[in-house]
Each structure stands twice: as C-alpha cells, then as structure tokens.
Amino acid sequence: MINWIPLTSLDQLQGLLNNQQVSAIFKHSTSCGISGMAKRNLERFANLADKPYDVYYLDLLAFREISNQIAQIWQVEHQSPQLLIVKGNSCLFDASHGEIDFDDIVNYLK
Template identity: 40%
Template sequence: MQWTNITDLSQIDEIQKNKGYSLIFKHSTRCSVSMMAKRRFEMDWDALPEDTSLYFLDLISYRDISAQIAETFHVHHESPQILLIRDGECVLDASHGDISAEEAAQVINN
C-alpha cells in the first residue's frame, strides 16, 4: 500500500466524491507521538482492503488543508488523527493511541 500526499485543497473534494473508502492520516512531523502512531499504523495496514485509498497530510506544512478537512468531515482537529471516509462521510475518526489499522479494517469489512 502507498500514501497519496494531500497538498492541495481540491483533493478534499476528490476524497469526498470518492465512492468507497478513503483513509486520511493527519500527521505532525514535529511530534514523536505522531511518528509512533504512523509507524504502528503502517506496520498493520495490510489488514485494510487493497482498494482502500490512503491519504497522508503533513499538517505542519498544510494547516489550511487540515482545517478544511475538519470542517468538511465535521470532526474536531487532532494530531495525529485518522479519518475513515465512506461515500463522503466520516465513519470513523481516531487520534493518538486509538489509531488502529485493524479497527479501520473492521469498520470497512462490516
């Protein structure tokens, strides 16, 4: 699996219009907790179905995009944070130690 970097606001519209599941990982490059959560997530991401679209946001470099994601998907901003989007709606959001590829896979598979 591979991340698609979010670097443009127009990508939020693409994610919202995507049929199926997209997962956004909001990451702070200055935070050791965020780095640990990302590493743990990537170790387990094989649990996700292969057709899951994976998006990565460096929220330090793209604060405006991070704010737009929170507004678009009606979630409180956290860092680190994952948002699982299905048909334009956030069906799972988790932050810090609650970030789990296995939990995201469970939501997708049920």
C-alpha cells in the same frame, strides 16, 4: 503495506468529498513524537497485511489549511495524529493519538 497518497491540495480533498468510495486519511505532525509513533505502528501492522491499503497522508505542518477544511467538511475536531475514514460527506470513523489502530483501516477498506 500502506500506499501513502500525499494529500497536498484542496482539489484532492474536494475529490474525496465528491467520491462515494470509502477512503482513509491519516493526519500527521512531522514534529510530534506521538504522531511519529502512530505512523510507525500503522506501517508495522500494515507490513503483515495480505494486501496493500491506500491511505491519504496529510502533513499538518505543511498543509494546515487542508486540515482545517477536513475538520469543517467532516465535522471532526482537529487532532494530531488523527485517522479518519470517510465516504463522501460522511465521516464513518475517526480516532486520534493512542486510539489509532490499523485494524480500523482493514475493517473499513475491505
């Protein structure tokens, strides 16, 4: 199961940056079929997991400014859909489009 945590403010983003805990961010375009497919795939495999995983969910259409800040802070090119695994000011992993895989969440959020 994925516990989607809406990422809706720059204060939340600053909290992730200041935190030394590993966190996952899924950037999703609600109008993109590929993004919808990636989200459904994550949810499908998460339903088979032995525990729930907290993943921050960013609606790109509603919060583009936050997406721009993510690109700047963690020095990643803006993509949609995109999965980032971050720890403080380091981006440990990022994937986009068909490269997004639930196993990456499991590997980093043990």
